[in-house]
Amino acid sequence: MRIEIKSRDGIGMLAAFAEQVGGNVINGRVDVPEKFGTGFMQGYSFDERLRMMIVRYELHRDFAVSRKNQPANMLLFNFQHIITSSQTQTGTKLQPSVQITTQGLNAELFVPKNTIQNSISLSIDAEYLRELIGVRIDHPLINSILDNKQPLLFEEFISVPLLKVVEDIVSSKVPALLQDFYYKLKSQELICQLLISLVRRDEKKVYGFNTADIKMLYKVKDRLLQNIEKAPTIAELSNFSGMSETKLKRLFHQVFGKSIFQYFQNSRMQEAARLLKKGLSVSEVGYQLGFSNLGHFTKVFEQVIGVKPKRYSKLKDN
Numbered sequence: 001m002r003i004e005i006k007s008r009d010g011i012g013m014l015a016a017f018a019e020q021v022g023g024n025v026i027n028g029r030v031d032v033p034e035k036f037g038t039g040f041m042q043g044y045s046f047d048e049r050l051r052m053m054i055v056r057y058e059l060h061r062d063f064a065v066s067r068k069n070q071p072a073n074m075l076l077f078n079f080q081h082i083i084t085s086s087q088t089q090t091g092t093k094l095q096p097s098v099q100i101t102t103q104g105l106n107a108e109l110f111v112p113k114n115t116i117q118n119s120i121s122l123s124i125d126a127e128y129l130r131e132l133i134g135v136r137i138d139h140p141l142i143n144s145i146l147d148n149k150q151p152l153l154f155e156e157f158i159s160v161p162l163l164k165v166v167e168d169i170v171s172s173k174v175p176a177l178l179q180d181f182y183y184k185l186k187s188q189e190l191i192c193q194l195l196i197s198l199v200r201r202d203e204k205k206v207y208g209f210n211t212a213d214i215k216m217l218y219k220v221k222d223r224l225l226q227n228i229e230k231a232p233t234i235a236e237l238s239n240f241s242g243m244s245e246t247k248l249k250r251l252f253h254q255v256f257g258k259s260i261f262q263y264f265q266n267s268r269m270q271e272a273a274r275l276l277k278k279g280l281s282v283s284e285v286g287y288q289l290g291f292s293n294l295g296h297f298t299k300v301f302e303q304v305i306g307v308k309p310k311r312y313s314k315l316k317d318n
Contacts, residue, residue, distance in 0.1 A: 013041075014041060079162070126146050213243075228271055
């Protein structure tokens with residue numbers, strides 16, 4: 001069974017969600033009844049131009065969200081897998097990331113049953129965001145997002161500054177009287193930190209997408225990360241996707257901000273960092289991830305994470 005929600009805004013979504021799962025909206029929050037799953041959905045609507053939804057639930061039924069009726073100029077920022085204990089059904093660690101979607105690509109969401117949802121979603125009017133920034137940024141990617149005239153999607157790993165803001169939002173105990181003020185500021189801080197990450201990209205031109213291309217890019221990403229020890233070749237991924245190598249490399253780089261190989265290495269080192277935090281030795285982690293030369297592993301880890309793995313393992317609890 002699918003739960004269908006059609007909503008004009010985040011607060012309306014709360015009411016629709018509550019109706020479907022048999023819950024109640026209390027102070028902007030819906031707790032999921034036990035027979036439907038676990039967790040909650042919490043919404044904040046600061047005004048018509050900026051809204052935030054905190055989602056932390058697992059449902060025992062398929063769940064579909066339709067945002068087709070949202071205001072025309074809204075951008076969606078979805079910070080996903082933000083809690084470090086998030087796992088898939090098989091126990092695989094889900095890496096924190098953020099998706100940015102423009103109008104035309106953020107209308108539908110389907111969540112299979114028993115999938116852990118753990119995210120903060122922000123919807124903001126593109127013109128309002130431009131007002132907040134105050135000036136036109138001479139960067140093709142940022143201006144394409146703010147113009148909001150074509151279907152675009154970008155994804156970034158969540159950086160340390162971003163994660164700090166997310167942790168503040170999730171863990172802070174703010175008096176009810178000041179919650180709107182506090183979370184509005186934190187929402188703007190999240191967007192600012194994300195834009196800082198995006199302006200580091202080197203896109204000279206931004207291309208629009210269709211839904212089929214985006215779905216295939218995420219299948220390519222999943223295929224790329226199936227075996228973290230060894231990446232498939234570009235030719236293999238091109239054949240898998242049905243795209244030419246040129247198109248695949250261009251679209252992948254635009255969405256994820258890195259080449260296919262850079263993305264693989266980054267993901268590989270994020271997994272290495274996770275294993276080091278679990279207490280594995282540098283050699284154990286290196287060999288487990290397919291490195292026969294530990295010196296090369298150390299070099300790649302330092303390039304991606306910023307410190308040598310041995311040093312990182314000593315700092316893991318700080």
